[in-house]
Amino acid sequence: MSKTTEVVQTAANSNKDVVNTLETAILEAVAEARSTCEVNGSDSNDCAVAWDIVEELQAEKSHQKQAAKIKNSLDDYCASNPNALECRVYDI
Incomplete structure (x- = not known):
């Protein structure tokens, strides 16, 4: 199971x-679990x-997909103009 641990750490450290x-x-964790x-x-x-590791990896994949946000035109505008009035965020 050390191979799976290495893969998990690599996945966690990689941003791309x-x-x-x-x-x-x-896929590797499923093969190792079997x-x-x-x-x-x-x-x-x-x-x-071994199957808990598979479940955790699947949950992380689901969270990563949900976290990926589709940018709209306002997001693009604010990325180019962060000081614009429309882009200001106030903490209350």
């Missing part, structure tokens, strides 16, 4: 292509941990 990296990590369960049995703690 995070979803693609997570997709690869999920082999772990075949070796140790489906009722073993190692099997449960």
Whole structure:
């Protein structure tokens, strides 16, 4: 399972292509979980941990997709003109 840990850390540290990296990590984690369960049995703690890793990776992928926001014309304008009145954000 150390290979899966390395993949997870690489995915977490990478800012570009995070979803693609997570997709690869999920596929590798699924393969490792299946082999772990075949070796140790489906009722073993190692099997449960391996599938928990898969679940966590899938949840992170879902969160990354939700966090990706589609920019609209106001977002583009504010990126070019951060001091414009329309772009000011006030904390209350």
